[in-house]
Amino acid sequence: MYTKSILMSSLLLAACSMAQDTTTGSSSQMTGPDGSMVSVQVVQVSNMNASLKFYPEEIRAEAGSMVQFQFYPRNHTVTQSTFDRPCEPINNIMPNVTGINSGPMPPVNNMMKVFTIMINDTRPLWMYCATGDHCEKGMVMVINAPQGGERTLQSYKALAARVSENGTTTSTGSANGTVPGGTTEPSTGSASSVVDSMVGATGVAAALFAGFALLL
Template identity: 30%
Template sequence: MNTYSTPAYGSGSYGGGGGGGSGYQSCMQMCAASYGAPTMASSTWSSPPATTTVAGGSSGMTHTVIVAPTQGVLRYVPFAINASVGDTVAFIWNANNHTVTKSSQLAICNKTEDIPFTSGEQNKSFVFTQTVNDTNATFFYCGTPGHCQKGMFGIINPPNAAGSSGAVSSMMSSMASNSSNMTAMVKYAQMMTAGDPMAATWGGNIDMSSMPASSYQYVLENVMYTRTFLAANPETLSADGSVNLSDAGTTPLMVPKDITVAASNSSTGTSTPGYGSPTSASAGTTSTSSPSPTLKGGARSLGPSSIIVSFVAVSLAFVL
């Protein structure tokens, strides 16, 4: 299994030659040349070791984010995590041809020059780690052409807006009221999470109000996909609302169909399938935390959204 660890990001200093400068690019090129990732025929993904060495060291916990749970599903799972200073975020590729690249909240599909990090395009089983140096919201996306524009992005320490009109829980119903496709996706997510209130309301406090309007649809899609993933794998969702991949052990992880399948099928009148084939996972000892009620809080944009936003309160409250 190939691993690559970069210097920490956040308020600390960056040791790779400066933000976005030639030293950084040179470092990235050298590391990519030294750690090329193989294409694997196996359907399993491997977790990083219990301790991962990163520049500057890390004494906190490790949060795992799956980069594309299967080929063709352009999602990070979970979409958002809460991490404390000193924690490590381990990105694990479960499909080919994806990147993890830091962006900004206002230009989600554009690489930032503000203490940047990027994995380069990698393949299945590659592991990329980052150490958290502050609790500011950090956005990342897949730099493979077209992937971010279809919604492949995620957040570390998403902004919190519990109970406000800008929260996911408040936006979902109002946006669905103006879009038949969004309505179909919401109904599908509700069906897939029925009987699991924690999964059904995961991510409800994430604040969307400061994000570009063109991202709203994709934020909701990402939240709903994570909800279906958690409901399909209830052993990964702890009683406190955190996602613990170590509980999976050798139990195969069920990978739901992408949430957009529901929208496509609503247009054709066909039924929406539930899951794809199970993906066997050996999750080791890493874990990842889901958003909670105490969340901390340009040049190219996301694909256009046909959704007209009106703010209507709904009953989808985030539950720990």
């Protein structure tokens, strides 16, 4: 009980800190169930103006850390794809890979929906919103983009803009994901979904605590 009380206090403090700056992303260190420090980063899915954008669009997250997606007005998703086919769920392309997919997250009674993932390794995770044409309009992001080379967020976004109505890319070239030497870098970075919940404006700490409770 004592350990859980300390953990809850840490989560409450961290949530207050996160709430101060969700337009540019934020992160906090908190004590995990084994006593180690666990990093939790917040990614805002859209904003109060219903922009078709993630805030931020690119982050780095270490293995063992968590990323919490907070959904703002309109219906959005957080769905994993490959780099080369940015607006398709990764399991449609690679059936042996489950991938991350929050499913539709429409607002309900002014409550903020939250989807949290645990990062299992530092390979790239290419993510997009699968609602309507949001992906084609640039609602994409990346966790742990490759360092150097042509596989950048801007290249991924350019590929998404070329997706046709049937969900396939309509052009190739330098933005097709081929890295120097003619090889392609694996896009099957690993993460696990932890929490799929709905919280009010002051309920972020509860969602974070629920994620850690699964680890206790």
